[in-house]
Amino acid sequence: MKDLDKRAYNIVCNWYKSIDFNPVYKGIDYSLIIRFYLWDKVGRALRIQNGIGNNEVDAYKEEYKNFPQYYTTLLPRGSYKRNLFSRKKIIFIPYQSSLTQGIVSKLHESKSAKVISKISGDILPQKRIIKLSPVKQDKEWSEVLYSNLIKALNVSNINLIPEDVWLLKEQIYGAVRLTNLAVAELKTNKPDAVYVHSDNHPPYINYVLAAKMLNIPTFTYQHGLDCEHYYYNDCFADYVAVWSAHRKNRYILNSLTQPISYKIVGNVFLNNLAIDKNKVSNTILYITRPHKPLKCYAPSRSHKEGLEILKVILKFLLKNKSIELIIKPHPMDIISFYTNAISECKLQNRARIKNTSINELLSKSAIVITEDSTAGVEVMRFGIPLIHANFSTVEPVLPLVKEKAALKGFNEDELLHSIELAFNLDEYERATLIEQQKQLSEKLIPKGNVKSVISYILENI
Numbered sequence: 099m100k101d102l103d104k105r106a107y108n109i110v111c112n113w114y115k116s117i118d119f120n121p122v123y124k125g126i127d128y129s130l131i132i133r134f135y136l137w138d139k140v141g142r143a144l145r146i147q148n149g150i151g152n153n154e155v156d157a158y159k160e161e162y163k164n165f166p167q168y169y170t171t172l173l174p175r176g177s178y179k180r181n182l183f184s185r186k187k188i189i190f191i192p193y194q195s196s197l198t199q200g201i202v203s204k205l206h207e208s209k210s211a212k213v214i215s216k217i218s219g220d221i222l223p224q225k226r227i228i229k230l231s232p233v234k235q236d237k238e239w240s241e242v243l244y245s246n247l248i249k250a251l252n253v254s255n256i257n258l259i260p261e262d263v264w265l266l267k268e269q270i271y272g273a274v275r276l277t278n279l280a281v282a283e284l285k286t287n288k289p290d291a292v293y294v295h296s297d298n299h300p301p302y303i304n305y306v307l308a309a310k311m312l313n314i315p316t317f318t319y320q321h322g323l324d325c326e327h328y329y330y331n332d333c334f335a336d337y338v339a340v341w342s343a344h345r346k347n348r349y350i351l352n353s354l355t356q357p358i359s360y361k362i363v364g365n366v367f368l369n370n371l372a373i374d375k376n377k378v379s380n381t382i383l384y385i386t387r388p389h390k391p392l393k394c395y396a397p398s399r400s401h402k403e404g405l406e407i408l409k410v411i412l413k414f415l416l417k418n419k420s421i422e423l424i425i426k427p428h429p430m431d432i433i434s435f436y437t438n439a440i441s442e443c444k445l446q447n448r449a450r451i452k453n454t455s456i457n458e459l460l461s462k463s464a465i466v467i468t469e470d471s472t473a474g475v476e477v478m479r480f481g482i483p484l485i486h487a488n489f490s491t492v493e494p495v496l497p498l499v500k501e502k503a504a505l506k507g508f509n510e511d512e513l514l515h516s517i518e519l520a521f522n523l524d525e526y527e528r529a530t531l532i533e534q535q536k537q538l539s540e541k542l543i544p545k546g547n548v549k550s551v552i553s554y555i556l557e558n559i
Contacts, residue, residue: 106141113129124311126277128274131277131307132269132273133299134168134303137395143262147257161390162261162262172216174215174227174228178228178229188291189205189211189213189293190289190291190292191294192280192301194219194295200367201293201551204552210556211559214227214228216283233275235271236274237271276304277304277308280308281311284314291558292316295318298333318339319551321367323495324496333357334355337358341543341544342542364546364550366547381464382421382464382467383426383459383462383465384423384487385428386427387471390432405436406489407489407507408435410514412443414517421521423448423450424451426473456476465485466483467507470488478503478538479543483523484504484535485520486498486499486506504531
């Protein structure tokens, strides 16, 4: 499976080489933009081709039209007009999210910078929202790009399902339209810098590449841990702030493009939480990773991995009548799989799905089962025994077991054994495990301060 994963990634990144096609148009390399659109499609085609699709297409048909934000334009309706006499640096943050709001707020309060955006995010006033920039769709280039991409996939023996053929064309046309809009907005508003929530997929990468083409500095900041081999290797912004030396070193080792600089600033999203380590609890907290087919990039991934893990946990519950389960699903997970499995086992009274904060859930949990998940690693800071579940045929990305910070659950027998063990650790075993968790969490997600991110931006524009 590792070889199949590598083959998929090579096709995704180098498809244009197989037909000697130049993907650079008006100074922008579109092969970098459309990687994201190919990650799941190539993986899905190879899974089907090799008989390991696991009825994925049925689940995919329910979702493939549901994520237009990756290829449709957000048209601003603001009134921003640049003051030619102002000495403040203009920082353009096209899109905002819950994880950028703290950064937007602090920059907005800065005396030396002015933030403009396409949306308010309940922070910026209307006069900081940019106006609509007229832009035309380049249909000729869109069709050239799409037709050559399909040709290259055929050469590599990648046969997309009908849903992906339709969606890929929509996405290619959308990628060109998004990029043209990004160029138009940057030329109109002339910011001194661009900050994006992420720099390796649309719609953010469109603005990064457009800004770099126009010699406008670009910034990004790590917002999570990687949960896929290969697919988050590259960074594209000029200035990349990361949580830890671990992530910086991975970028230095794996990214084909290197930024002007990196800065380690810690994780500014962490919350303070006091956990009663002496509490008595019979509750398992299961934290999942993304499982929607859209997020199953490598051929070795399966949209049913989380369900198979849950079935093992439910088997434990059926034999242990005093144990309860809380499932904290990733926003890109398939919730219906879990609710159906719980109903089939008639465990609705002891197994529940909750989307409340990790802080609240941890206060009620005796042990935590996590897949490759940022939230799963965050809980290592609070002294709760952790089990790393991974039912993929390829080893997980996060080194939780390798670093002895989690018990191993890489198949049914291991997971059942580790759950039993986690509930019965003696004092020495528990202390040893918790100490390893503390060390690894500090290595991967040390606590940070948003001021460090702000100063990194302001010092480099």
